[in-house]
Amino acid sequence: MNQRNNHRLVLFPLPFQGHINPMLQLGQILHARGFSITILHTNFNAPDPSSHPHFVFRSIVSDLDRSEVPISDIPGLISLLNTRCASPFEEHLREMMLLPGGDAVPITCVISDSLFSFTCGVAERLKVRALTLRTGGATSLHVYTILPVLKEKGYFSIDVLSGSRSEEAVKEFPPLLVRDIPGFDLQKPEMTLQLFDNMVKVIKSSPGVIFNTFEELEHPALTSVREVLPVPDFVIGPFPKCCVTSSSSSLLAEDRSCISWLDKQPLKSVIYVSFGSVAVVSEAEILEIALGLADSEQPFLWVVRPRSVRDPEWLQKSPSHFLEALERRGKMVKWAPQMEVLAHPAVGAFWTHNGWNSTLESISEGVPMLCMPCFADQGVNARYVSDVWRVGLHLNGGLERENIARAIKRLLVEREGEEIRERALVLKEKANASVRLGGSSYQALDALISHILSFE
Template sequence: MGSKAPIHVLLVSFPGQGHINPLLRLGKCLAAKGLFVTFVTTEDAGKDMTASNNITHKSVTPVGDGFLKFEFFDECLKPNDPIKKSPSTLTPHVELVGKKFISQMIKQHEATNIPISCIINNPFYPWVVDVASDHGIPSALLWIQSTAVFSAYYHYFHKLIPFPSNTEPYIDVQLPSILLKYNEIPDFLHPSSPFPFFGTLILEQFKNLSKPFCVLVDTFDELEHDSIKNLSKYIPIRSIGPLFKIDTKTNISGNFFMPDDCIIGWLNSRPLASVVYISFGSIVHLPQKQVDEIAYGLVNSKVSFLWVLKPPHKHLELQPHFLPNGFIEETSNKGKVVQWSPQEQVLAHPSVACFLTHCGWNSSTEALTLGVPVLTFPAWGDQVTNTKFLVDVLGIGVRLGYSQAENKMVTRDEVKKCLLEATIGSKAEELKRNALRWKKAAEAAVADGGSSERNLNAFLEDIKKLAHN
């Protein structure tokens, strides 16, 4: 590895697909710039990643001027352990095991010529910054949602403004840069949230926000200028995204599934801007009746589509979806249903007209950055806030679904109406114009001298200074 040992950065990721992807993208960027990066997550996630990609536990891969290594820690649980059934029992268990593992890693590397100089985590593992602090190692947080959502959590945690409560569930929230209705705030913060545990978990990160020397956000200045400017008054925040757009000239990926081989070939056979791409991310599981309505909406609208209908996560004990009788036969010349897809490649494909999405932040920024209009179908959490921005602020979306807390069914007629609105006619043209404008802005942000590129380089300089101190 040359005479001068590279600076060693440790990345610790919550094992969700939507958490691993952005942190691994950051890891590849740092490695490409000459750092030695170790990427850590649980063994369960590691098994899925190694089965689907060209990576192995503890192998070191050159990336640009640096290196990337993967390490997976054992959760010390049997496959059917009841602790795995609920996040509220699994999370404290993983924290105990994870803290021990990271502490041992730090000690082992202290004795080598590449001690760990900086630790970066993502928000569902708030304990990582405590471990870093205990060992006197500088840490940073990669926030993997929007700055506006960060601002909502920040204002809630510090009680800076009123939020909906049990006594006043319908009040609007006036953030410095935007007014959000009661059903547009990240719904883990709403008293009626079906998943209050996740709100509590994320707020844990805000308790120890004084420990990281910097908060990195997978966004860009032009996209969230006002939110970034307002938050900068309180915390050192740097926008460094969209991370997936930064070319590190490596095909290392953290995907849990192998995409179907034939997807890109099938898209090549479709006319320009004709296909609706449908995917609800790696976790969201729609009610079966809603899947039926979407299917009938597709049949009735006669649009061409690529639909990712993935099996539910093994720990969730949910029934796999099935499609209405005759659906596959009736749409065989128009559509394709797959279990997983290479989403970035699909969204970049010229035959894709729009994206029916759950509006997770990764999917939202990928759509924006690749110039693809969206039909919004949020389920929970930050997805409802992202919907507000995609539709009302950024002008690239049509509202279709509701959050699962609202318990509303979207009918096949609504699906058909919105599919047509987003793919043909003046509204579709306006959405596409706006999407292309954001695509241009995103490309400029990550280009040489762009806002995100400057911020990433400044962060790198910080790490180097801290390492030499």
């Protein structure tokens, strides 16, 4: 332990909630094993240092104006961040290496988000080793590695993008449907494909990649990825199960009143609804969601993030039917302490966009999912939740209130939901076992630490 205290790790997260969370959790895991942690971050979506007083935080100026690219244009934002952050990242890393006693101990290793395409090259020039963190799952990474093949097969042609073939099966990657392919329905498919291609190249050329998943969940995908990307890999998740502390890394203020509200609800009765930190829904969609929740006749906790609905006055325009349901058996908050909510005994299901963090957190707590993917890897995650791991239902019928209410009842009331919950609890126990002494993730963490110490 004393030896490791003389080793500093510099962690550089992509500045989005779904990427900051796992990077800071990884920092907690490695700090608990004795490493000194410095978080190098952009001034765009900067994390709160007060939530992690045991870390050193250093900000780089990325000169990113929010008006340049809309927050909904994720490929554009990532591309711009890669352009704007390369020089300041190198300057700060060089300064940290040269400044005597600047951060108390020398830099042993940089760990950066795999969507940053420049960090490994910068670190190599400065003679520092740089590992990559894959914040998504191994299955979606496997899909990314075959996107050039899927493009060659015509899956990114105009008729696919227009939706006419979206329900077709992807025979090269069962059980995916065409609409599950990452990036196929985005406005900038070429830019998205380039970002994914760059990420695969970054991982392939790195001295190691860290995964926030566990071997028992994604073993077939991990096996395939290892064949295509033969670099040292460290499968040490689920990160929340490995963290000694539960410090929040939320960019939004969490409304903890939902916990006391959950305390008053019956066991496994509540549908928790949250579509993540980026997704935006239309007025028509929010109406169907609201009426579907009302018609389900189940208690609901609904996270409606600021600016997640295009019409800011949608609630005032909501039908009385929904407002009555909200008053009698629902609660709405702007943001929630999600891991605490999912662990609460009153929560019986999670209606999710299937971002990887949310998906893995739900699996880790044995909570069945209602899947409504929006973009990127979410379609892959949702399809595996419903069709492979069978711990959730896909909202295949679309956002109609009848379909929503029916799906919620299937999960919370009917025998089908009990069977799904039983499978979810089996996966939860496998997740718990993976991080215990001798488990697959525990052993991988030991291997990661040895790998980092070998850099000296």
